[in-house]
Amino acid sequence: MPSSDGHTSDIVAERYVAESKESAAHAPLACTTQHCAFPLDGNRLCVWSPKGPSHQLLTLQGHRQSITAVAFGNQTDPLRLCSASQDCVIMWSVDECREKTLQGLTPRGTVLGSRDDPGLLSQTVLCLRFSLDDRAIAVCAGNKISVMDVEKQSVLVELQGHQGSVTAVEFCPWQAHTLISVSEDRSFKVWDYRVGSLTYSSCILTAYPLLSVLTREESPQLVTGSADGQLWIFSLMERHHYHCVAHVDLRKESKTFSTRRRMAEDSQYHTVHEVDKGGEAEATFPVLSLAHCDLCLPDAQCGAVSSEYTRCLWVGSSTALFILNLASFELEAAVHFKEFQSLSIQVAGSCAVMSEATSPKALCILSSMFGNKIAVLEISLAALLSSQQSPGAGRMLSVLASCCVPPTSPLYFGIIKEKGPKPATTKQHALRSAVEDRPLVFHTKVRSSGYASAPHKEYSLEEFLPRNLSRQVAVAQEPVAVGCLQFSGDGQRLACGLANHLSLVFDASLSGTPAVFSGHDGAVSSVCWSHDMRWLLSTGRDRTLRVWSAHRTELMLLLAADSLPKPVTCAQFYYLDTFILLSSGPEFCLLKYHIDLCRDDIRRYKPKGRCKPVFRLAVSSGADVTSLSAVNGFYSHIILTAGRDRTVEVFDLNAGCSAAVIAEVHSRPIHQICQNQGSSFTAQQSSAYNLFLTTAVGDGVRLWDLRTLRCVRRFEGHPARCYPCGVAFSPCGRLMACGAEDRHAYVYDTSSSSFLYRLAGHTDTVTAVAFNPAAPQLTTATLDGKLQLFVAE
DSSP states (O other): OBOTTSOBTTTEEEEEEEEOSSOOTTOOOEEOSSOEEEEETTTEEEEEOSSOTTTSEEEEEOOSSOEEEEEEEEEETTEEEEEEESSEEEEEEHHHHHHHHHTTOOOOOEEEEETTSTTTTSSOEEEEEEOTTSSEEEEEETTEEEEEETTTTEEEEEEEOOSSOEEEEEEOTTSTTEEEEEETTSOEEEEETTTTEEEEEOOOOOSSOEEEEEEETTTTEEEEEETTSEEEEEEOSTTSOSOEEEEEEHHHHHHHHHHHHHHHHHHHHTOOOOOOOHHHHTOOOOOOEEEEEEEOOBOTTTOOBOSSOEEEEEEEOSSEEEEEETTTOOEEEEEEGGGOTTOSOSSEEEEEEEEOTTOSEEEEEEEESSSSEEEEEEEEHHHHHHHHSOOOOSSOOOSSOOSOOOTTSGGGGGTTTSSSOOOSOOOHHHHSSOOOOOOOOOOSSSSSOSSOOOOTTOOOHHHHOEEEEEEEEESSSSOOOEEEEEEOTTSSEEEEEETTSEEEEEETTOOSOOEEEEOOSSOEEEEEEOTTSSEEEEEETTSOEEEEETTTTEEEEEEOGGGSSSOEEEEEEETTTTEEEEEETTEEEEEEEEEOOOOOSTTTTSOOEEEEEEEEEEOTTOOOEEEEEOOOSSOOOEEEEEETTSOEEEEETTTTEEEEEEOOOSSSOEEEEEEOOOOTTOOOOGGGGGEEEEEETTSOEEEEETTTTEEEEEEOOSOOSSSOOOEEEOTTSSEEEEOOTTSOEEEEETTOSSEEEEEOOOSSOEEEEEEOSSSSEEEEEETTSEEEEEEEO
16 A cells, blocks of 8 residues: 555555553564564563464563563574563573463563672673574673573673673674674674683774674674664684775765666656755664675566575664665665655664565564654565666666677777678677676675686686785886786786886786886876787876887877877777777777888887877766776777766767766776776686776775676775775686785685785885786786786795
């Protein structure tokens, strides 16, 4: 039945409402997929179930004072429930209590501890948590954690170390006897409760108390949330030492989620929405609860539902529920209570939510912040996701096009001299294994991400990993920053651009004397090899573009600073060396060029090339382009541009127009777009070429899928807060490398947000990285002018 604001009740339905005689502002709540537990009138414990009338409400009495904490066990047979008050801690068998109630008897629980036990209930119990096997339970009172044996009804160990009250605790499911706690002192601690020792204590994470904690077994991680709407994700993998994987601000993510949906709707329906009011954007979302949520997300391109589960997270807050994708750390859906006027509770004081991967429904229980009501909501996941999926671009986008170039395309200028139109793509080795061109799903239980098949050289992932420092060389006698690196297509030569106006070309092994390309009057900002490896293109801060003969270090083409209205920011060869693609101000331009190979002794010092613009197109927003990328290793119609307004725009040059815009890509302007272009020495699934990376100072690296225009993974485990650090794909597409400010280079498997390993041996910030396309090698460059070569074992 539609509500007054147009939202239908098939998304959120209020299944049960109870009213307490006491305030329910911070009533303790617990939830499973089939039961909800909450206190009523202070000391009565109620269990509600959606199974049927005979199962719906069960009232348990045994506490004399107000209940302050409740928790369900993890096992279903029998299902246990524990409650705590200032006078005692009681454990209940839900099924047994229900049977006694139906028989007209008064159900009784087992008292695990009372105020007579010294120290156990000296302070208010704020949190209870069962171990995975329900044999132990953690009772958190004040800054002390008492781990109790359920069968023996005795305290196994007492853990003390927090400076404030413990607000949440979690048993680690894959490490026996490991307990993780968070506190009002704004830190988390890891305990070995078998011996009662503290194994790790974090620093203070925020200015606000930590309220919730959750662990992920599939990808060993710890998630904790604070009262100001911040989430931190830490890696629990060995040798990672609780490394921070990501930091999420719910307010910012909620705003980004709304902005992207609005822009997608505007582009599809050609409408303009009103600008959001500033007051709404400043709302905060305290993280009251966390729960696992595995979803089969719909395919944004074809409307089908994927058969693979996406690991997500329920985040319960005072005014909304969120579903957070744990790969991209972006919101998949949001339920704002105020949008459903029929709900009894608009602002919650406490919250608990739970769902199963096999169930289409989720249960949520809320207590009113400003009243006495407690409500149980049932959420239809399919209806929620379908109502909030951003409209698609209207047609399939792919780097590997499947049609010929029409005469109306700007690219047709490059093939008019041929007898017939060239095929749209010559990447035959990538198309030999036909796969369905659908968005890809990361799997957590496979060795690689699934985006790449085995390369021709049959490297295993372990054999390919370049992690041993083989050589280190200085590019100059004095320290000079290296801004960019690129290997030639055969992997034999490495070009690098320096801040001292020079470009150098090294042998891939970094041995011997490099070739010097001198001519720029400013720092070299980019270098690019032609596909046939005859030419080397470079751009500099002197606002010029130069094309060199790679073998003779001779300048062959010069595009002066006054040739374009604004300085050249990025440039590369494009369409198998048919064009030079460059960006200038808020537009990009295709140049048709010609290099005269005839020798002329009289004019031997003048460039022998010429070029002319054949196509020019501005980005939709009018913001200056900060980076652009296009594939040159095979014919592709797609060009990606990044603007200073933090958007990425996709252009289809087969049609000669903009195809899509991705808003709010990063919190700062993007300084590099990196596409997965593969290598002639490896083979990948055709779908893998639709992946690209973006990076911005202080905002990590993000992996995107062109077909869905969605971020599929985020990498934030490396520090790059002040200086632009480069990124690169491995030739097999399974790895991503990036620079960092802690004098390390980081290598990620694209199937995980936690880094695979990091490379030491650098003497300054790592500014650029490059994988050798023909061998398991990685070269890095630093701010003080050092090149490091890392090879596989």
